[in-house]
Amino acid sequence: MNSITYILIQLIVTLLAAPFVSGLIKKVKALTQKRKGAPVLQMYFDLYKLLQKTSVVSEVSSWIYKVAPYIVFATALTAALLIPVSTKIVPVLIPGDFIMLVSILALGRFFMMAAALDTGSTFGGMGSSREAMISSLIEPSILVTLFTVGLLSGSTSLPRIMQTVQVTGFPLAHPVYMMVGLALLIVIIAETSRIPVDDPSTHLELTMVHEAMILEYSGRHLALLEYGAAVKQLVFITLFVNIFIPHDQLIPFMGFGAVILSLLLYLLKVALMALVIALIEVNTVKFKLFSIPNLAALSFILAFLGILQFFILGGYHV
Numbered sequence: 001m002n003s004i005t006y007i008l009i010q011l012i013v014t015l016l017a018a019p020f021v022s023g024l025i026k027k028v029k030a031l032t033q034k035r036k037g038a039p040v041l042q043m044y045f046d047l048y049k050l051l052q053k054t055s056v057v058s059e060v061s062s063w064i065y066k067v068a069p070y071i072v073f074a075t076a077l078t079a080a081l082l083i084p085v086s087t088k089i090v091p092v093l094i095p096g097d098f099i100m101l102v103s104i105l106a107l108g109r110f111f112m113m114a115a116a117l118d119t120g121s122t123f124g125g126m127g128s129s130r131e132a133m134i135s136s137l138i139e140p141s142i143l144v145t146l147f148t149v150g151l152l153s154g155s156t157s158l159p160r161i162m163q164t165v166q167v168t169g170f171p172l173a174h175p176v177y178m179m180v181g182l183a184l185l186i187v188i189i190a191e192t193s194r195i196p197v198d199d200p201s202t203h204l205e206l207t208m209v210h211e212a213m214i215l216e217y218s219g220r221h222l223a224l225l226e227y228g229a230a231v232k233q234l235v236f237i238t239l240f241v242n243i244f245i246p247h248d249q250l251i252p253f254m255g256f257g258a259v260i261l262s263l264l265l266y267l268l269k270v271a272l273m274a275l276v277i278a279l280i281e282v283n284t285v286k287f288k289l290f291s292i293p294n295l296a297a298l299s300f301i302l303a304f305l306g307i308l309q310f311f312i313l314g315g316y317h318v
Contacts, residue, residue: 006089007081013263014080018230019043021237021274026201028278043230050223058119058216068115069217069224075108076231083238086262087162087248097156098146102139105191105232109135112225116213127212130289134197134209137296138190144303145180145187149243151310152176162242166249179306181244186299188240188277190292192233195281197292234270237277241269 030037116124153164171177193210
């Protein structure tokens, strides 16, 4: 029963909150640029409109093009099940750790790149090659970062890691968490196709990465891809806020009320993280393609310094 409740909470919170986060980022960016911008709930309306439309499928495409949107959305949602939005309800029957998390997201990325190549589109191939380069550079940072926090908690299980940081007070005050936290922040920018790595709002095909890969899609297929990207973004934000800014230790009681309060605090943290991402975007410019490896290298160096500090401090446990 505990696992069923956990799955329901994860699905409901993820599906409802993911479009809101994207809308909030766009709204903050618009306000900082002295524009009114679209409503925060605009993505809900867009998804509903796209789901009502049929998809136009190229005659030269194969089954990969047709199944890719469903796989991308399913992998993002499955990844969300591995990262608890609240540690007040911990699953007992859901296997998997952060190694599986990275593998599941890599599966979705693979099918997205394959689908972009499937129609023979020039821009799709360009976006796929750029995505392959960026992911190959940034995934080592993800693994080193998660292995470091795994060493600190003595487990690769994300629920266990999040329970461990509950007793650290403020993890970002510790040198190990500080380094890997900065590394993960860069990872979030890269994995969610944000400036300075990519511009999700651009209409210039030559600068697109993620948008170039979904350029051929329409209707329900496009809705699933956009929804999947929003869910993936929320997955990484959840990973950051629940590891480096824990909050469940502030709730001294248990029960249904504790879960509700925990979810409200979680949503507040996610909103603040969305604000940070938006401010990073408006205060930076998109990098040249060949400058992205420098950013990925910085992320890896920070993650490596974090794991190095762990061993220098003698298997430092907080």
